[in-house]
Amino acid sequence: MDQFLAFTVVGLSTAAIYAVIGSGLVLTHTTAGVFNFAHGAAGMVAAFSYWQLAVGWEWPVPLALATVLLVLAPAFGLFVERVLMRPVQALGEAERLVMTLALLTGCIALARWVWDPNTARPLAPFFSDRSAIRLGPAAVTWHQAVTMAVAVAVAAALWLLLHRTRTGTEMRASVDDRALAGLTGADPQRAGRLAWILGIQLAAVGGILIAPTVALDAQQLSLLIVSAYTAAVFGRLRSLPLTFLGAVVVGLLEAYLAGYLPQNDYLPGLRLAAPALLLLLALLVFPHRRLRGRDRRLVRVPLPSPRGSLVFAGSVLVLASVLVTVLSDDAVISYGTIFSLGIIALSYVPLAGFAGQISLCQLSIAGIGAVAWGHLGAGGELWALPVAVLIAAAVGLVVALPALRLSGVYLALGTAAFAVILDRWIFTLPAVDVFGVRIALFDQGSVAVTGPDLFGRHLTSPAQLLVLAAVFLALGSLAVAALRRGRFGRRLIALRDSEAAFATLGGHVLGAKVAVFALSAGLAGLGGALYGMQLQTVTAEQFNLVAGLPIFLIAVIGGLGAVGTGLFAGIAFVVPNQLFADLGSWAHDVSALLIALAGMGLAHSPAGIVPRMHGQWARLARDRTLLPLLLAVLGLCWLLAATGTVAGSLPLVVAVLAAVAFRARASTGSARDHDVPVEWWGLRRPWKPEDGEVLSRATATG
Known part of the structure; x- marks a missing residue:
């Protein structure tokens, strides 16, 4: 019985942390209409920052906490809302989802770059010098008591904010209909800004509370959010009481599995995967209403021609031939x-x-x-x-x-x-x-x-x-x-x-x-x-x-509807990693960070880069002067590199990029496709084979 009570105390203290983090997820979703996949990563960055201030630089604990929770976390929340999420707010749910995934990847890469993952960073629990509190046969550490008290305080404060204040009403109304909320005198941007600040602060609180009980590792801390995901899904992404109940279920399940799961070769992984299993089960069992928001921009899916597809397939084989003849083993x-x-x-x-x-x-x-x-x-x-x-x-x-x-x-x-x-x-x-x-x-x-x-x-x-x-x-x-x-x-x-x-x-x-x-x-x-x-x-x-997240992000950057995205993603993922490899192991994190930053630029080109590149290549292919010259230059560079006269394949890349850039610059003056209203298609820009399909889709779904 004593052992059962001990595991129960551990489970409840862990559940309190999941409740705090999960409530931040619910707050962001119910007020800003965004499910933040990077919520756990924000808590991870806060935990590392707290360690740096309190342990690395030996700041007093109260000052370190105040700096992280009252300065760094709000500043990060403002940055996310203003720079990242506001540009994609008018786009669809998929674009907002990709933005948070890019933020997750970027936070992990940034943490690994700044804090060497091979260096241990222990973090002492709060009030570790005090004796545990005895509750009959069970012992509760002061850190566990603080954690549970914080969870209760967060629950009460959020309920009061959302249901008993005008600000909370504005926050909930803004996600239903931002324009209508604005007509009633509410400020949707202010509501969204406050939601992101509070959400990131709650993630920071959870990250700091859980860091002393686990290894201070960027990936592990970021994926602890899976347990908070489960708690939020228990609350159907909108109910704080049910979210706290889900957190209790997850926390106790993890504690009891750690204490009573039989030891063999098949079950240890089950304990680690239990939150994800419970999340999947909750998604399948619980009823879910349709998520708020809808895609507001119809994204064109490129229609490749048979000839263009054959040319692209041939280009893939030519590129492979170039690589095996130019590169060393x-x-x-x-x-x-x-x-x-x-x-x-x-x-x-x-x-x-x-x-x-x-x-x-x-x-x-x-x-x-x-x-x-x-x-x-x-x-x-x-x-x-x-x-x-x-x-x-x-x-x-x-x-x-x-x-x-x-x-x-x-x-x-x-x-x-x-x-x-x-x-x-x-x-x-x-x-x-x-x-x-x-x-x-x-x-x-x-x-x-x-x-x-x-x-x-x-x-x-x-x-x-x-x-x-x-x-x-x-x-x-x-x-x-x-x-x-x-x-x-x-x-x-x-x-x-x-x-x-x-x-x-x-x-x-x-x-x-x-x-x-x-x-x-x-x-x-x-x-x-x-x-x-x-x-x-x-x-x-x-x-x-x-x-797998960087590969997904690069595919999004290239354009998920474009067939050429496969080759683009392979090149964009491998080449920077290899170019940075000579700089040291930390350079891999720099490459992942650059991918994340590119993914964050999604708002500027939601259709992807590959369709835009295809347009430039198509204009180049129709140029009877530049195309033969380019092919001759490429052939010469290939010959020089293959015979060892010029090491590497850099001249090939430079020649292609210079030709494409020159041709694209020479075609300035023509309006961009996405700047031409639909009623002017065929007049201000050439009619495309897929335009008829796009018009049919727009009139059918509008």
Whole structure:
């Protein structure tokens, strides 16, 4: 009984922290209409800042707390609201979601850059020099008592603010209809600003309270928010009492699992994955009303022509040929993953770009494809590659089950929970026999991956594997382009615009969702298998949730609806990492930070960079003077680099960029597409094949 009470006290103190953080999530969502995926990361940065002031610089604890909670946290909240969220407030829910994911990635990268993750940073609990408070057989530390008292105070203060003050009424009214709230004399911008300040302050309080009980690690502290996500979902993202109840359930569950879960090779990961499992269960069981807000800007989905698709596929193969002839063997190993990661990024195009289904577990599914090929194709058997793709597609079907009733933020939460479950539990399981079939994933370690046997040759060299990945990326791009031009692609776009209208017109919503999830998962599994071949050895850490966020962000930056996003994402992810690699291990965090900053610029180009680049390349291809000159320069640079006269491929890149920039500058004076009103299409700018489809969608959903 004493042990039970001890675990109960620990669970309640942890629940108090989750309640504080979860209440901040609910506050931001109910008043600003944004679910902040970076909420835990904000608390993590606050915890590191508090450590720096109180321990690193030896400031007095009260002064350090006041600085973090009353100066740094409000300033960060103001920055998020004014610089990041306000520009995308008029856009759709997806854009606001991507902005918070970019902020999450940026906070983790910034913390790792500033505070070396290899250095331990212990943080003492509050009043650690005082004796514990005895409540019968149970002992409550002063830190636990302070934590629970803070949670109660936060609950009372938030309820009074939201339900007994005019400011709280303004905050709740602004998210329902900002224009209407403004007509009543409310200030929606002021309400949103206050919501972000209070939300970030609550995240900072939770981060500082939980930091002494866990390792001060950027990724671990940021992902502790999964437990707060669960508490917020218990409250259906709007009820503070239910959020606190959910926090109690999660906190006690974690404590009891830590104390009573049997010790064996299969269950330790279950304790770590329990909050994510509970989150997924809550998403599936609890009824959810439609999230507030709607997409207010119809994003055009590029329509690739057959000729353009063939040219792009050929360009992928040409780029692969250039790399294997220009780069050294070591450089081919470093840059070879451009095409395999490009296939993983390409899997977002039909799923998120066409169907509007946001998935945050694509890299985790790619990990399943990698280990499936590693085990089944250990001898290079080519038949194992399509089997690995089918296994990944089957996992996509499993992911599609919750997607049948989830959308928007709820779907993103569900897929994020699935990724965490894979990372913390499934990927850590040892091999197991099921009905006589041996199933093994990472087998609590790493998996060796080799290349396939093709036409009597075992492909093992980095150059061979690079060309193989490029061939599959070219074929995958052609397949996705054909899907976009076909009937099923148009149906997926209609599904994204309006599920109700899609069903009314005879579409099968469930079948379309299941099909597109399986298709995208198969693509991700193929990319994961090729990625594993190039790495030769894969571990679970390479396929976790945090590792996949930069790839998703780059795909968003490129444009989720553009087929060329796969190649763009591969280049944008790999090349900066390799260029920064010579600067030291910290440079990887700088690269991730740059990706996050680019993702934060989403408001300036919500359709993505790739469609805009395509327009510039198209104008260049029609230039009968510049194009032959450019090809001649490229051929000369390739020859010089291949023969060793000029080291590296930098001249190629410089020549292409200079030509495109020159041609784009020469075409100034023509109006940008997004600046031309729809009624002037065909007059102020040329009519495009996809314009008719866009007009039909706009008139059907408007």
